[in-house]
Amino acid sequence: MLIALIDDGIDTSVFPEIRVKYDLLVERDGVVRERAADDRIITGHGTxxxxxxxxxxxxxxxxxxxxxxxxxxxxxxxxLAAAMEWCLDARIPIVHLSLGTRQPNDYKRIRSIVARLIQQRQIIVAACSNSGDYSIPAHLSGVMGTIADPGLKGAEYTLLPGSSLIHASSRHTLFLPPGHEFLTHTANSYAAPTVTAAVHNILERREAFSMSVGQVYTELVGDPDSMTLVRPDFIEDAIILNPSGFPLLKQHLFFNCLAEFQCPPEVVQLSSDCKSLVYLVPQDSRLVSGYDIGQGYAGKIETLLYGGSLPERERSMLSEALVWSEDCCCYPQDLFSPPSSDQPAIINLHGRGLRAIDLMCRLRDMFIADGYQCRGLCGFPYSYLYDLEYVPAGVSASSAIAHLSLLCRPDILICNFQGPGQGVVDEEGSYSIFLGNDEGSNTGSLSCLKAAYDDQDIVSLYHNILGYFS
Structure with a gap:
């Protein structure tokens, strides 16, 4: 079975037993070509x-x-994107990356490619950053992110309770000609190959693309409920079923939307090449038709974002697909806030409705464009459609902030809690924005933004926030 290894090349003169079918390189401009004889491999990481x-x-x-x-x-x-796109076009069954990126402005491009790979049943194994920081693609839902466990050896790997990452051995004895041996050190880069080998052996017993990503994961770790899908990263080129006609901000959707249907789901027929679905359960219980999404789409889709709480019977019918629902939004209640030195800058946005969501998305995108790791926390219905962290009703603001601070280690958190009982964390040193005033103003750690804000108002607000935290 063919494995794509994106790295610094494979030098078969060092390990002659390695079989390389395609020996390619990616130029700085993204052009993929065959590696020439004089393109010497000078490091041994990929080998x-x-x-x-x-x-x-x-x-x-x-x-x-x-x-x-x-x-x-x-x-x-x-x-990196060019290499992954080559794998997508060539339909390589397994993609191995003992690498990743921590740059926030890389997320959008890499996530989109990863989602398309997943929809083609291509398995991605990626090493996490050795620093412990959030990195992609390893931390994307649907990717088999791997970290080294010094307590494991050889081909051993395991999934610890409550973890979304696979722990694997990175200590391997390798043999160099003529008869020398060396032991690899503890590093995530050398743990990911352990998992890739296991995935290869699973697929070798079946057939390439005969198993979905979820099925491979289940066979790998032995527990169908163990794959923790923190976010719906795997949605792309999707159809939106929106039977209640809930207003959406199409310009801020985190995925490419092929079409939206505001009609009963049972009358919508998906084309055979559409493998990603978003179903928005009506907020008004009187409008819920009792439609069974599992019965309607089992075996037809690879990825589903279910905008509501998914009944277990329907989830079991969709066992082949990767499914994210609001049930995946788990915020532990007993977390302590990180030390002050690790706390993100907090921006509290006081405002309601889609205008607040639009402002959050635009500010977040500006921070990311400038290289900041910025996330948004929001209790507004379906806010996860805009790559915001959804906080269900009943989850306190402090719990949500503590959880996301530990999970992603962001530089900046923009918070907009519109749900009942969530409250607001106006900690010392935080910045507050009040949306909906008749006139705008900026004073110190407080900004008032008129409801009918324009582009220049947002730019001015952004620079005022930067000035406050600098």
């Missing part, structure tokens, strides 16, 4: 990863996509 995979998956065959060309093992997002 070591391939050797680990081959050690535990003897029949593995590789497609080497070289994106690292220097000793510092750095590449551009364009190179």
């Amino acid at each position: 070591t990863c391939a050797s680990i995979i081959a050690k535990y998956a003897a029949n593995a065959e590789f497609c080497s996509l070289r994106i690292f060309h220097r000793e510092n093992l750095r590449a551009s997002c364009a190179q």
